[in-house]
Amino acid sequence: MGEMELRRDEELLAASGDRPVHFVALYDRTLPGLLGYFVRRTLDAQVAADLAAETLAEAYASRGRFRDRGEGSASAWLYTIARRQFGRYLRRLRVEDAARRRLGMERLQLGPEDTERIEALIDFEHIGRQVSAAFGELHIDQREALRLRVIEGKSYREIPAGLGCGEDVVRARVSRGLKRLAAQLDG
Amino acid sequence: MDAEDRERKLAETRFAADLRSQFEALGERAPQPRRRRRWVVIAVAAGVAVAGLLGTVALAGGFDPDSTQLPEPPLPAKSVYPMNASGLTYGPDKPLVEEPDLVAVLATNGKRGYCLKTDLDESKQPPKTPEEAVASNEAGLRGYTIPVYESDGVTQIGVFQLGGPGTTMFYGTADGSKVTKTADADGNIITTTVAPDGTTNIETKALDGTITTKTLTAAEAARLKKTPSPTPTPSHEPDKPSAWLLERMSSLARDAGDASATAQWELQWRYYLKRIEGENAPESPYQQWTTVWLVIMHGDFAGGVWRYWLLDPDSLNVISQGQSSRPFDTSSHNLQPMPGPITLGEE
Numbered sequence A: 001m002g003e004m005e006l007r008r009d010e011e012l013l014a015a016s017g018d019r020p021v022h023f024v025a026l027y028d029r030t031l032p033g034l035l036g037y038f039v040r041r042t043l044d045a046q047v048a049a050d051l052a053a054e055t056l057a058e059a060y061a062s063r064g065r066f067r068d069r070g071e072g073s074a075s076a077w078l079y080t081i082a083r084r085q086f087g088r089y090l091r092r093l094r095v096e097d098a099a100r101r102r103l104g105m106e107r108l109q110l111g112p113e114d115t116e117r118i119e120a121l122i123d124f125e126h127i128g129r130q131v132s133a134a135f136g137e138l139h140i141d142q143r144e145a146l147r148l149r150v151i152e153g154k155s156y157r158e159i160p161a162g163l164g165c166g167e168d169v170v171r172a173r174v175s176r177g178l179k180r181l182a183a184q185l186d187g
Numbered sequence B: 001m002d003a004e005d006r007e008r009k010l011a012e013t014r015f016a017a018d019l020r021s022q023f024e025a026l027g028e029r030a031p032q033p034r035r036r037r038r039w040v041v042i043a044v045a046a047g048v049a050v051a052g053l054l055g056t057v058a059l060a061g062g063f064d065p066d067s068t069q070l071p072e073p074p075l076p077a078k079s080v081y082p083m084n085a086s087g088l089t090y091g092p093d094k095p096l097v098e099e100p101d102l103v104a105v106l107a108t109n110g111k112r113g114y115c116l117k118t119d120l121d122e123s124k125q126p127p128k129t130p131e132e133a134v135a136s137n138e139a140g141l142r143g144y145t146i147p148v149y150e151s152d153g154v155t156q157i158g159v160f161q162l163g164g165p166g167t168t169m170f171y172g173t174a175d176g177s178k179v180t181k182t183a184d185a186d187g188n189i190i191t192t193t194v195a196p197d198g199t200t201n202i203e204t205k206a207l208d209g210t211i212t213t214k215t216l217t218a219a220e221a222a223r224l225k226k227t228p229s230p231t232p233t234p235s236h237e238p239d240k241p242s243a244w245l246l247e248r249m250s251s252l253a254r255d256a257g258d259a260s261a262t263a264q265w266e267l268q269w270r271y272y273l274k275r276i277e278g279e280n281a282p283e284s285p286y287q288q289w290t291t292v293w294l295v296i297m298h299g300d301f302a303g304g305v306w307r308y309w310l311l312d313p314d315s316l317n318v319i320s321q322g323q324s325s326r327p328f329d330t331s332s333h334n335l336q337p338m339p340g341p342i343t344l345g346e347e
Helices: A009-015 A021-042 A045-065 A073-092 A098-103 A112-119 A124-137 A140-151 A159-163 A167-186 B003-010 B014-029 B036-045 B048-059 B117-122 B130-142 B218-226 B243-256 B274-280
Strands: B102-106 B112-116 B144-149 B156-162 B168-172 B178-183 B189-194 B200-205 B211-216 B262-271 B289-298 B306-311 B318-324
Touching (some): A009 A021, A021 A045, A021 B003, A045 A098, A112 B003, B130 B144, B130 B189
Antiparallel strands (some): B262 B289, B289 B306, B306 B318
16 A cells, blocks of 8 residues: 555645645545536536536645645535535536646546446436425526426527516526526535 | 445546546646745735734634635626615626626516615525425415615615516426416416326415315316317406406506506517607617517596506516507507406496
8 A cells, every 4th residue: 555545635635735746646536526526416427527627626726725624624625616616617607627727737528438427426316306396496487487498498589478578587587597406406 | 336336437437547647747747836835924024014914804703814715706796786875786687697786677666776686585595494485486476576776775666576477387296296386366376286197186275375176087187188268267357357467557547647547458479569669668678579468548647548558477567658649559560459448447
């Protein structure tokens, strides 16, 4: 067993400031968990892979700021970055790549096999129950807008006829409904 | 394969290997990260004043100088709205941008004003208990109002209606049933639950909480479906508007100066009636294909004996209005014969 395998996550992260190779050891330990975290929330393997890569890139770029506060603090620090990445994704509906660009990292496209393995982390039955419950808790206006746009796949031009409101209002309801749905599923 | 095995398998993916290579390459070429320690040195060198300031703020609980938390990204949205004397931002809500403190709306009396974001948010908060969920949904179906203010956020000029008749809720349950909820003109909440085997339960909950239920077998429900009535079942007499529209029209007639005016009404699908509005069309988010209630009245009004109003069917807000001494020529707008007229103010 090597030196790195004996170390705690916090020690690896703190040591990676001077010796970046330690970050690779931390990467091996944390990537699967991060992919699972993101794919269960986005239900999209490529988006989950991008979010995990950007989270780790931001963590790498900021590793000098980490302070070891004991067992679990590395994980808490990393998932704080992950949560914020996910929040930004929900607000903008696109994954940021600022940290990867700053570090000169390439965006990686998933192949079919990788996609399948990442999607295997999703418990669709459980998610289905969660989505159903969270959907039922949305405000009625947002629920209707989401039903027409997401479930029935109607265009924003068609929807106002069903809801009796403007296209801008529908867009806002869909946007907020998705955010609230995601927040509830995340919660 | 359990979840743990599946997560382990991820380490063997091409993606994981390629991303790992990128981090390995970074380790070989990247400069050392900027360390917090340097900032501490700079802060100390900056002298007692800075240290004192940091200490004061830290004591006030506003800043933890030893925090490992990343700073929150600045929120750009506040800057896109003007600010009133109380420091509250106001303006029309912009999708994908943070809402202002006061959100621009049209009040039910047709006045332009602002609702407090907190009032609007309250209506969107997820319920804490099943009872709250039911009450919230029913309130949404029946409709309710919140105050509309001037941009100062204090002077109330009207109310804004949320939800109301015409709103329908659809959702599924864990056992596969499909549920539809709606409110009729009298405020009854009608819940139709169709089970996977086709059994249909129709529950009607009155305003006083009284519940009546009717259950149809799959065959009965199918028969009912195959023999639809020639027109949708009206919740009001065909030549009369539903109660909520009647109330709205009566209120408009009263405000215009003749509570006993005659009224006609129709739900229209059109490009916001720009042809009627002409160059006086107000700036509005509704300038697009949408449904509107068109209400035309004849009575003893100031400025003319004919008036029309366009109502947002979602909120019943007035989105446009006009007046004339002659009947409006609606022939060029492909209007179907409108119901009515009825005389308002009569029992």
